[in-house]
Each structure stands twice: as C-alpha cells, then as structure tokens.
Amino acid sequence: MSAPATSDQPRSRRWVVALPLIGFLAVAGLFLLRLYGGDPSKIPSALIGQPAPQTMLPALEGLVHNGVPVPGLDPAVFKGKVSVVNVWASWCVPCHDEAPLLTALAKDTRLQIVGINYKDSPDNARRFLGRYGNPFVAVGADSNGRGSIEWGVYGVPETFVVGRDGTIRYKLVGPVTPANLDSVLKVEIEKALK
Numbered sequence: 001m002s003a004p005a006t007s008d009q010p011r012s013r014r015w016v017v018a019l020p021l022i023g024f025l026a027v028a029g030l031f032l033l034r035l036y037g038g039d040p041s042k043i044p045s046a047l048i049g050q051p052a053p054q055t056m057l058p059a060l061e062g063l064v065h066n067g068v069p070v071p072g073l074d075p076a077v078f079k080g081k082v083s084v085v086n087v088w089a090s091w092c093v094p095c096h097d098e099a100p101l102l103t104a105l106a107k108d109t110r111l112q113i114v115g116i117n118y119k120d121s122p123d124n125a126r127r128f129l130g131r132y133g134n135p136f137v138a139v140g141a142d143s144n145g146r147g148s149i150e151w152g153v154y155g156v157p158e159t160f161v162v163g164r165d166g167t168i169r170y171k172l173v174g175p176v177t178p179a180n181l182d183s184v185l186k187v188e189i190e191k192a193l194k
Helices: 008-036 093-105 122-132 146-150 178-193
Strands: 082-088 111-118 138-142 158-162 168-173
Touching: 082 093, 082 178, 093 111, 093 122, 093 178, 111 146, 122 138, 138 146, 158 178, 168 178
Parallel strands: 082 111, 111 138
Antiparallel strands: 082 158, 158 168
16 A cells, blocks of 8 residues: 655655756856856956967068058067057957057057957958058957967957066956046056056
C-alpha cells in the first residue's frame, strides 16, 4: 500500500520546477545591471602602467599630408614624446563629434596624436579626414580589428595617453567631448608631460 499524497509534495514540486526560472531571472538581472549599470568610461584597463602594445599596422592607403605619405603605426613612434592614441572609424557617429576636438588638440606641440583606423575602408577614412582635418602624425589601418584587440579596445572611439617612455598612462572609453576634454583628457596629458 502506498502512502497517501500530502499537500507538501505538490508545493515542493512547484519549487523544483520554478528554480531554473528563478536562476535565469537572477542571471539576466545581473547581466542587465552590469550592461547598463555604470559609466563605460570608468571601465578599468589592464594596460594602464604597461608598455604600449608592440602593434605594427600598415599606413592608411593613400593618406598624405603636405604631399608626404602619412606613416602607419610603428611602436617606435611612442618613444620620447607624449602621445594621444585615438581609435576611430568613419562609420562611428561619435567619432564625427570628437574629430574637431582632436584637430584642435593636435595644435599642442608638446604632444603627438596617433590614429588607429578601425575596420574602415581607406576611401571612407580619407574622406573623413578630408572633412575634419587630419590631426594624426601616423595612422595605422586596422582592417581586421586585431591591432585594436591588442590595445584592449572595447569599441570605437577610445583614446589612450601614452607617456614619453612608451607606457600607457590613461584610457578614455567613449568619445572625447567638450566636457571631458578639459576636465579629464587634458589633465591626464599634463600628468604625462611632467
């Protein structure tokens, strides 16, 4: 003879059935919290304090300045001068907004601005620079995105400050804006210049 069913058995079955749903909702909630719960510019970089990656990238095809071809990315460019490295693309909407700010920043002769053109066509990239001006002393064409991975790039635009010794001093995730140019980026550049 079997024991009669108690009212506790159906309740425990409900909990067992509901546990995967509760677990999924908890994981989804944590994911959404991490995705939307903070300022992406505060994402730390493991590269801060480390030498700039030894990434060699070819020159952006057909890009010239004053009749001279603009070189690609060579790690030797970082030795001896404070550098601002900007990862950009013509298809990146915030890159269009930050381009005039980088062009103005390039007038500071104490530093150099180096570009990494991310997954872009050479024609579109040259048109972009023709429209806004070319602030870069060198532009590496990162057509497959592998160079940007070495730099720890999350997405475009991103900007790095590299010290005279070739060490990454600061990383700005997201666009350079009028607000963060003076309050953040120029402050980090001044620290690197000391």
